[in-house]
Amino acid sequence: MAIAFKASANSSTPQQHWLHSTWEQHQHGFTHLNERKSRKGAMVLCVRAVSGKPDLDFSDPSWKQKYQEDWNRRFSLPHITDIYDLKPRLTTFSLKKNRSEAGNLSADMWNGYVNKDDRALLKVIKYASPTSAGAECVDPDCSWVEHWIHRAGPRKEIYYEPEEVKAAIVTCGGLCPGLNDVIRQIVFTLEIYGVKNIVGIQFGYRGFFEKGLKEMPVSMFFHIIRCPGRLIAVLELQFDDNLQLSRKVVENINLSGGSFLGVSRGGAKTSEIVDSIQARRIDMLFVIGGNGSHAGANAIHEECRKRKLKVSVVAVPKTIDNDILFMDKTFGFDTAVEEAQRAINSAYIEARSAYHGIGLVKLMGRSSGFIAMQASLSSGQIDVCLIPEVSFTLDGEHGVMRHLEHLLVKKGFCVVCVAEGAGQDLLQKSNATDASGNVILSDFGVHMQQKIKKHFKDIGVPADVKYIDPTYMVRACRANASDAILCTVLGQNAVHGAFAGFSGITSGICNTHYAFLPITEVITTPKRVNPNSRMWHRCLTSTGQPDFH
Numbered sequence: 001m002a003i004a005f006k007a008s009a010n011s012s013t014p015q016q017h018w019l020h021s022t023w024e025q026h027q028h029g030f031t032h033l034n035e036r037k038s039r040k041g042a043m044v045l046c047v048r049a050v051s052g053k054p055d056l057d058f059s060d061p062s063w064k065q066k067y068q069e070d071w072n073r074r075f076s077l078p079h080i081t082d083i084y085d086l087k088p089r090l091t092t093f094s095l096k097k098n099r100s101e102a103g104n105l106s107a108d109m110w111n112g113y114v115n116k117d118d119r120a121l122l123k124v125i126k127y128a129s130p131t132s133a134g135a136e137c138v139d140p141d142c143s144w145v146e147h148w149i150h151r152a153g154p155r156k157e158i159y160y161e162p163e164e165v166k167a168a169i170v171t172c173g174g175l176c177p178g179l180n181d182v183i184r185q186i187v188f189t190l191e192i193y194g195v196k197n198i199v200g201i202q203f204g205y206r207g208f209f210e211k212g213l214k215e216m217p218v219s220m221f222f223h224i225i226r227c228p229g230r231l232i233a234v235l236e237l238q239f240d241d242n243l244q245l246s247r248k249v250v251e252n253i254n255l256s257g258g259s260f261l262g263v264s265r266g267g268a269k270t271s272e273i274v275d276s277i278q279a280r281r282i283d284m285l286f287v288i289g290g291n292g293s294h295a296g297a298n299a300i301h302e303e304c305r306k307r308k309l310k311v312s313v314v315a316v317p318k319t320i321d322n323d324i325l326f327m328d329k330t331f332g333f334d335t336a337v338e339e340a341q342r343a344i345n346s347a348y349i350e351a352r353s354a355y356h357g358i359g360l361v362k363l364m365g366r367s368s369g370f371i372a373m374q375a376s377l378s379s380g381q382i383d384v385c386l387i388p389e390v391s392f393t394l395d396g397e398h399g400v401m402r403h404l405e406h407l408l409v410k411k412g413f414c415v416v417c418v419a420e421g422a423g424q425d426l427l428q429k430s431n432a433t434d435a436s437g438n439v440i441l442s443d444f445g446v447h448m449q450q451k452i453k454k455h456f457k458d459i460g461v462p463a464d465v466k467y468i469d470p471t472y473m474v475r476a477c478r479a480n481a482s483d484a485i486l487c488t489v490l491g492q493n494a495v496h497g498a499f500a501g502f503s504g505i506t507s508g509i510c511n512t513h514y515a516f517l518p519i520t521e522v523i524t525t526p527k528r529v530n531p532n533s534r535m536w537h538r539c540l541t542s543t544g545q546p547d548f549h
């Protein structure tokens with residue numbers, strides 16, 4: 001496909017405008033309803049939250065139009081034609097196989113492609129008041145404002161010649177159930193377009209430049225070994241530079257957890273990565289990762305633009321923490337919640353069977369308590385759930401300890417679930433970070449265990465504390481059915497996005513619809529549990545716990 005550069009490249013990061021972040025403030029409960037009440041009254045502070053940006057003037061009759069224009073601009077998808085004069089060609093992705101008719105349309109008219117102007121609404125509730133549970137308002141009157149996002153899926157026209165494409169896949173950050181399902185679907189879909197040159201990058205971004213880590217076309221064997229009472233399939237990988245990723249190679253990788261390509265933290269050297277992309281002549285890069293990986297993917301996308309490389313960088317959000325903005329959920333989260341049930345159930349059984357038993361479970365979630373909240377809700381066995389988004393006190397009349405005393409009197413036992421990032425304000429801070437720059441948290445689970453033991457000893461009440469920290473067990477496993485389906489759609493859509501010519505985008509499920517979003521918009525801050533949301537209130541209803549203040 002012939003390429004001509006445009007005279008002036010568009011600015012590719014439409015962001016940081018006057019309205020930026022108001023939506024996030026609301027979506028993530030930065031103004032806790034109780035805090036608002038106790039300080040100035042709910043109405044006043046909610047308004048303060050949305051009008052935090054000085055340029056947001058609601059007395060301007062055209063504020064809504066300006067807001068929506070700004071929104072549409074922010075959520076427009078960066079495209080390779082922003083820097084190239086490039087004509088599309090008809091897609092090679094055919095939906096018409098063996099199809100004679102679809103609904104009322106003749107076979108000729110029906111094509112099943114997503115129109116480039118198709119949009120989905122991100123939010124569908126009209127809140128009557130800023131005090132409504134979970135209200136996400138733009139202005140003090142909670143006016144109805146449409147937030148449109150782009151629909152994902154195959155387009156009729158594409159911007160790459162499939163036979164000339166070299167596509168690369170990389171998985172970064174921590175493990176997450178479903179990584180292999182996404183890799184597999186990306187490979188399948190690329191092949192259906194007609195791509196023959198597909199490679200895997202080993203062990204995250206460092207696979208681009210670290211010596212000894214080559215592109216990863218591999219051979220794969222399953223060995224069956226027999227343990228007492230059961231058969232275990234062990235995946236053995238053999239590295240061979242001459243093989244390509246193909247349907248045959250990845251066909252069964254979804255049967256095991258982890259990442260077929262390997263993952264790692266750190267090693268985000270954008271310039272070296274793009275050197276490597278250039279040297280390897282990669283046209284499409286699929287980055288499967290969380291917030292950090294997305295920031296890296298966007299930096300790669302920007303650098304490719306700067307160097308005027310025709311490369312589509314498309315991300316797929318992965319994280320068991322479910323902490324990516326705008327997404328209904330990220331793949332792996334459901335599975336992690338399901339796995340967490342085992343730990344909670346064991347803690348319940350231990351506590352229930354002991355005299356004054358107290359079960360304590362710590363679950364992953366460094367900045368967001370979604371896993372702890374959902375696992376508490378789904379298990380129905382939790383009496384107290386503590387998450388990073390909601391502050392609490394341990395001591396005193398309204399503290400957690402007093403409530404545990406009360407539970408022992410009332411029920412004879414209790415079970416507590418804490419998120420990894422909870423109660424950090426009660427612990428000594430460490431300045432340590434991991435290789436990716438994520439802060440290493442103090443261990444609240446261990447602190448809580450010691451605290452409970454000491455408290456009951458001090459007051460002379462026997463308490464049998466059983467602490468369970470399942471750590472990696474909630475994520476080092478195969479995706480469940482619901483996550484496997486999500487992975488399938490997201491992986492396929494990522495390929496559709498790349499062929500449609502987008503770059504610097506991610507593929508997600510938002511308000512039940514599959515969508516493409518600019519990466520810049522999803523990485524502004526981690527998504528967090530909104531303490532004013534119905535879901536958190538449901539969790540409180542279920543546990544029966546009071547406010548610990």
Ligand SMILES: Nc1ncnc2c1ncn2[C@@H]1O[C@H](COP(=O)(O)OP(=O)(O)O)[C@@H](O)[C@H]1O
Pocket residue numbers: 172173174204205206264265266267268289290291292293294295296297299318319435436437438
């Ligand atoms: N702000 C950033 N810009 C560029 N790359 C980043 C950034 N933050 C993290 N990365 C890189 O992304 C990769 C994954 O990040 P990490 O935070 O470990 O996991 P996750 O993607 O799951 O959040 C790492 O290689 C890391 O170096």
Ligand SMILES: O=P(O)(O)OC[C@H]1O[C@](O)(COP(=O)(O)O)[C@@H](O)[C@@H]1O
Pocket residue numbers: 172173174175290291318319320321364365366420434475
């Ligand atoms: O020990 P590791 O591998 O760094 O992983 C721990 C972290 O992984 C997480 O699951 C999040 O990982 P990601 O950010 O990679 O999705 C956190 O909940 C937890 O703090």
Ligand SMILES: [Mg+2]
Pocket residue numbers: 173290291292
């Ligand atoms: Mg992260």
